[in-house]
Amino acid sequence: MVIIMEYIIKNGIVYDPLNGINGEKMDICVKDGKIVEKVSENAKVIDASNCVVMPGGVDSHSHVAGAKVNVGRMFRPEDSKKDIYAKKGLRTGSGFSVPSTYKTGYQYSEMGYTTVIEAAMPPLIARHTHEEFLETPQIDKAAMPLFGNNWFVFEYLKEGDIKKCAAYVAWLLRATRGFAIKIVNPGGTEAWGWGKNVHSLDDPVPYFDITPREIVRGLCEVNELLGLPHSIHVHPNNLGHPGNWETTLETMECVKGIKAKPRYGERDIVYYNTHVQFHSYGGTSWKDFESKGLEIAEYVNKNDHLVVDVGQVTLDETTTMTADGPMEYDLHMTNGLKWANCDVELETGSGVVPFIYSPKGPVYAVQWAIGLDIFLNIDTDKVLLTTDHPNAGPFTRYPRVIAWLMSKKYRDEWLYNKVHKWAQQRSHVADSDKEYDLYEIAKVTRANQARVLGLSKEKGHLGVGADADIAIYEIDPEEKDGKKIERAFRYAKYVLKRGELVVKDGNVVKEVFGDTIYVDVRVDESLEQEIMKDLKEKFTRYYSINLENYPVTDEYANSWKVIKIDATDIS
Amino acid sequence: MEVILTPKDTPDIPIEAEVINPDIFANKSKEEIESLLVWQGPNTYPISEFFDVEISPNNPKDVTIIIEGDVERVKYIGSKMSSGKIIINGNVGIQLGSEMKGGEIVVNGNAKHWVGREMEGGIIKINGNAGDYVGSAYRGSWHGMKGGKIIIEGDAGNNVGAAITGGEIIIKGNVKQFCGIRQNGGFIYIGGNAERAVGVEMTKGTIVVCGRIRFFAPGFEFDGIEKDLNINDITIYGEYLKFIGDYAISRKPKGVLYALKEKNLGLIEPELYECYDDYKYDGGIKALLNTGSTIVQGEIIKGGEKFTERYVKECAVCYIHPNDYEYLGKPEYVNVISEDKKASITLRAIPDSSLQEGTVFIPRSIWANVVILSYTESMGSPLYKGCYVYVEPVKGKADILTAEEIMKKIYG
Numbered sequence A: 001m002v003i004i005m006e007y008i009i010k011n012g013i014v015y016d017p018l019n020g021i022n023g024e025k026m027d028i029c030v031k032d033g034k035i036v037e038k039v040s041e042n043a044k045v046i047d048a049s050n051c052v053v054m055p056g057g058v059d060s061h062s063h064v065a066g067a068k069v070n071v072g073r074m075f076r077p078e079d080s081k082k083d084i085y086a087k088k089g090l091r092t093g094s095g096f097s098v099p100s101t102y103k104t105g106y107q108y109s110e111m112g113y114t115t116v117i118e119a120a121m122p123p124l125i126a127r128h129t130h131e132e133f134l135e136t137p138q139i140d141k142a143a144m145p146l147f148g149n150n151w152f153v154f155e156y157l158k159e160g161d162i163k164k165c166a167a168y169v170a171w172l173l174r175a176t177r178g179f180a181i182k183i184v185n186p187g188g189t190e191a192w193g194w195g196k197n198v199h200s201l202d203d204p205v206p207y208f209d210i211t212p213r214e215i216v217r218g219l220c221e222v223n224e225l226l227g228l229p230h231s232i233h234v235h236p237n238n239l240g241h242p243g244n245w246e247t248t249l250e251t252m253e254c255v256k257g258i259k260a261k262p263r264y265g266e267r268d269i270v271y272y273n274t275h276v277q278f279h280s281y282g283g284t285s286w287k288d289f290e291s292k293g294l295e296i297a298e299y300v301n302k303n304d305h306l307v308v309d310v311g312q313v314t315l316d317e318t319t320t321m322t323a324d325g326p327m328e329y330d331l332h333m334t335n336g337l338k339w340a341n342c343d344v345e346l347e348t349g350s351g352v353v354p355f356i357y358s359p360k361g362p363v364y365a366v367q368w369a370i371g372l373d374i375f376l377n378i379d380t381d382k383v384l385l386t387t388d389h390p391n392a393g394p395f396t397r398y399p400r401v402i403a404w405l406m407s408k409k410y411r412d413e414w415l416y417n418k419v420h421k422w423a424q425q426r427s428h429v430a431d432s433d434k435e436y437d438l439y440e441i442a443k444v445t446r447a448n449q450a451r452v453l454g455l456s457k458e459k460g461h462l463g464v465g466a467d468a469d470i471a472i473y474e475i476d477p478e479e480k481d482g483k484k485i486e487r488a489f490r491y492a493k494y495v496l497k498r499g500e501l502v503v504k505d506g507n508v509v510k511e512v513f514g515d516t517i518y519v520d521v522r523v524d525e526s527l528e529q530e531i532m533k534d535l536k537e538k539f540t541r542y543y544s545i546n547l548e549n550y551p552v553t554d555e556y557a558n559s560w561k562v563i564k565i566d567a568t569d570i571s
Numbered sequence B: 001m002e003v004i005l006t007p008k009d010t011p012d013i014p015i016e017a018e019v020i021n022p023d024i025f026a027n028k029s030k031e032e033i034e035s036l037l038v039w040q041g042p043n044t045y046p047i048s049e050f051f052d053v054e055i056s057p058n059n060p061k062d063v064t065i066i067i068e069g070d071v072e073r074v075k076y077i078g079s080k081m082s083s084g085k086i087i088i089n090g091n092v093g094i095q096l097g098s099e100m101k102g103g104e105i106v107v108n109g110n111a112k113h114w115v116g117r118e119m120e121g122g123i124i125k126i127n128g129n130a131g132d133y134v135g136s137a138y139r140g141s142w143h144g145m146k147g148g149k150i151i152i153e154g155d156a157g158n159n160v161g162a163a164i165t166g167g168e169i170i171i172k173g174n175v176k177q178f179c180g181i182r183q184n185g186g187f188i189y190i191g192g193n194a195e196r197a198v199g200v201e202m203t204k205g206t207i208v209v210c211g212r213i214r215f216f217a218p219g220f221e222f223d224g225i226e227k228d229l230n231i232n233d234i235t236i237y238g239e240y241l242k243f244i245g246d247y248a249i250s251r252k253p254k255g256v257l258y259a260l261k262e263k264n265l266g267l268i269e270p271e272l273y274e275c276y277d278d279y280k281y282d283g284g285i286k287a288l289l290n291t292g293s294t295i296v297q298g299e300i301i302k303g304g305e306k307f308t309e310r311y312v313k314e315c316a317v318c319y320i321h322p323n324d325y326e327y328l329g330k331p332e333y334v335n336v337i338s339e340d341k342k343a344s345i346t347l348r349a350i351p352d353s354s355l356q357e358g359t360v361f362i363p364r365s366i367w368a369n370v371v372i373l374s375y376t377e378s379m380g381s382p383l384y385k386g387c388y389v390y391v392e393p394v395k396g397k398a399d400i401l402t403a404e405e406i407m408k409k410i411y412g
Ligand SMILES: [Zn+2]
Pocket: A061, A062, A063, A119, A274, A275, A322, A388, A391
């Protein structure tokens, strides 16, 4: 027996930016996991009166699975104890800032999110990420392997062999079942292996003598040569240091002129600057620290080759984790809390440190304000809502960020009553009257993400043929009460995942397991042969495991969604 | 209202009884109290499964709970309570008064670990000994006791007052290792000795040790002598060496550690240092054992040569401070005996001046494993660093067992 699943979502107010639908009352039809023109009379009716309907949320940058996330869980039992998730019929979970896998999936689902991209996968331990994906329900997942401190990449780029570098990237994406090129503190994490860091775009990496500029530009060219769905995804140098905004602008500028040539999807940008809040710092020390959010927003507004996600500080006690090893060491030396550090052979490293963003701390208040400065002054087609979960705050705070954006009243309540006065004095948040409408909220939480990830054919919109990933929130489009906005986006009224009703009244009512998305690029065979020679040599000489044991195998996903790309024209 | 709980049997699986709390008992009838649920493993049962409940119901808001008998396998009694009183006439299990906010608990017996963990107010008095983690922070956290008072008439275990930020802990007897670790406020008084690393990583608060400090942490600076201390309105008589620390964790630490001068002169005059009086005995020493992997050992293991002579030579050894080595009569071999005296192993003795007196080092290997006890502080890993062993010389030649022989002879 074939069960045909049909739904019709009636009377909702639809926000679907990718199709230009801005608050129209219309019905949405769903059949067999897809959005369709019409359904039969047997379709179940979902009454969305007094609700808004949006595509399922897409998170383009979040740390939810893998080795460093798990280090965070293990070395923070006190975080685990703080938030216990126990609901009838569901797997129990725990962890406020580093939730266990099931809790992660359920809570994203409660918020109407249906796709989440893990932001940093160390290639050598990709299996760990995929193992956790296997146990993360409700959402489609993908992971971005780290390339910005990889020895092969350094050597190929140094030799000027962009094609071999591309073939290597293609191989590694396939071997690790990875989705896109992630770059973290280009060159800095390798330098950390030598007890050092790099501090500017032209600061050479010890031994390899390559600069961050060469790494970023080189990988950007590789990205467009291969025609990957997503652009390079960059966490620039000097994260979290006062005065870093200039490095940020220089990095943005260094890839200008490279043309976007995706062979899949509809991406039009070549550069994605993640958690740009952490990279928009003025001043020379924490004493004269100030927001350069406006300057960064202005650059983004004037240029068409990039987007940014914000990494909004939510003023919580959280856990920082990144492949930026030297940055985590600095953080640990600043706050004196426990620190974990890891080196991943020829590829990358990482660090983990708990962090308390106290609203009354002057620096934290400014960090909070910088994120808002960016949000409030940027072209909303070019910005994405993240908290760099869990670095600037847990993803469960997205609804609060949405409330800050939608209601000046609510934002000001925080600005004047809850956070340190530096937020008023050293940012422009107080000056802005900007209030996001739901159309813009839909852009910065799903539509923009889908477009820049190259997934806008199937995700981030409600047009016919799209995956029936749908979020329905009970909210009046004119709502300005911060608490009500927060509540509405924290607990969706209904959520459909691939055409199945998975959340009702904020509760997960059905456990489903989404796809793991990865990119399989075919390159010319003789080119691949050449890099295999190099791989064999390096694996024999330096790696702790054999080349044959390196690739992630088929059983590491509930279901794979492969994006196949033919790049055999590179030779 | 007075509620008398008399334990029926010792439960096989421990029970979690945070409902034994005057706040919860208040205004309840006998039947209501009897039907309160406690956890045992994955199940809940009414409290009457485990206790006979008697009740004298005058003044139902002012509750005193009296437990008549041993409740060593009952956890979380008085956890989070904010008022009233609990008297336990017997020994009690872990987490007594954890996260307590007010009221009073008196134990006429011994208490296990986590007494007053992260408590914020109220008083806990143990008229016997207490286990590890008195008043401390819970796993991973750096916020221990914030307020209130804990008094232990006898001894306490490891990690007393770990990461406390306020409140008062009075231990009249001895404490074991890491007392006041990461302390950031509050006051700890130790009437007896403090073993190994007292006050380590402290940044604020005060510790007074009236007995001897053994194995002092290196990050403290001597700051003069003070007489008759007055702390929290308590006068503590005698002359004290004052130290500030821990400089190993902070550039400007404000932690103050007082050590009774007459027992601790060795802390400021190294030639007077004798780690403690009683560690030497006729025919041996009682030493603090540290283990760890050596570089050579790692090389041998990675080469897959664990069953070679070379591995035995590297690992079946006991490093001893030269003074202790001399006291033992410069033996070629020693017997190392576990603290419970149930296990021993013969090892080659090597004098090593990089060790502190009273400590020995054995590479972390099958030979060390023989004398390390199963005690884990409920951490899942035994104390591979900082357990005690007896070290005694072997006269003349001795045989060193190989790994295979240890497996056969010792573990059968
Ligand atoms: Zn990140």
